[in-house]
Amino acid sequence: MDELASVDGTIGPADEMRIPVTDDGLLRGDGVFEVARLYAGRPFAWDEHVERLKRSAANVRLEFDLDAALAEVDALLERVGAVDGALRLLITRGGRRVVIVGPLPQRPPAITLGTIQYAPTRVLDAVKSLSYAANMLASRVAREGGADEALLVTPHGRVLEAPTSAFFYVLDGRLHTPPLADHILDSITRRHVLELTGATARVLHCDQLVELEEAFLASTTREVQPVSAIDGRPLPATPGPRTAAAAEALRRRIEAS
Template identity: 85%
Template sequence: MDELASVDGTIGPAAQMTIPVTDEGLLRGDGVFEVARLYAGRPFAWDEHVERLQRSAANLRLEFDLEAALAEVDALLAKVGPVDGAIRLVITRGGRRVAVVSPLPERQRAVALGTVRYAPTRVLDAVKSLSYAANMLASRLAREAGADEALLVSPHGRVLEAPTSAFFFVLDGRLHTPPLADHVLDSITRRHVLELTGATARVLHEDLLGELEEAFLASTTREVQPVSSIDGRPLPAVPGPQTTEAADALRHRIAAQLRLT
């Protein structure tokens, strides 16, 4: 699938679309974005993504034309047709509205995680901003250490999340995820998994990582992806029964809401 993009309503090949080099979304990462997965050209939980985009923009004191942005997304989706992929909507400080439809990244059946120290930026709580350099660096550091992806751990040893995914874990037979109070992103997929599985928010210290029975990452593009190991220690079950249950429940909800056959 070729990437198509819309910039302020003009649609064309993504590689050829441009924004001004003076836009502070580019120069300073000052802006907000959302990514939704497309199933046959239809975005799952789009209303929830739009609501979070509005909250993020409000928290950054970033005004934009929501009606125009949504109309441009609709026009882009009509252009690309019933594809499976992802739609990204970006709002920049310079006033640009950018929408991009792209293929899904290739994913392994299970992912090996490596812990990386990370201090969340408190002022960006509840903001899905363009300032993702720290997250991307964490992923590179984990890969340099031989893992597939990073597992972010606070300077005080609290397990947080992956750079672009929520983290779920099974301990003492129960499914948990780190609490929002630890400054993790209020992930939309995280919300759905919590609702579907009855998982609870629980603080997890890195000292307990070796005791986990199973774990998985959850995100818009990953859905539910089992974790095979953490810092080189294999997990007992990959995927474990609760991971499989969560994955099946999420897929069923997506199919039901989008009426997929």
């Protein structure tokens, strides 16, 4: 599937669309965004994504025309039809509304993680902003070390999340995920997995990683992706029973929506 985009309501091939080079969304990464997965042309949990977009924009004091943005999303979805893919909506500081529909990233059945030290920017708590350079660098550094993706940990050794995904883990037979109080993103997929599985928010320290029985990443584009190893240490089960159950429960919810 070729990427198609809308900029302020004008639709065309994504690689041909333009915004001004003076837009602070480009110059400073100043803006907000959401990504939803498309199933036969329908974005899953779209209302939740829109509500988070509104909160993100309010938190960074970014005013925009929500009605226009949603109308432009609808127009682009009508153009692309019943496709499976990813829908991305960006609002820039320069006032541009950008909507992109494209294919999903290619993902392996399971993923390996490498821990990367990271200090969350607290002023951006509860904001899904365009300022993702640190996250992308963490992914690159992890790949340089032989892992598929980064697992972000604080300088004090608390495990957080992956650069674009929530992290879930099984310890003593129970499913957990790091708490929002540790300044991680309030992921929509994380919320659904918590509700469906009864997982609990629990602090995890780096020295406990060797004790994990299972782990997985959860995000809009990944759904549930098993983790096979962390820092070169294989996990006992990939996917384990709690991971498989979470993946099945989420898939059933998506199919029923």
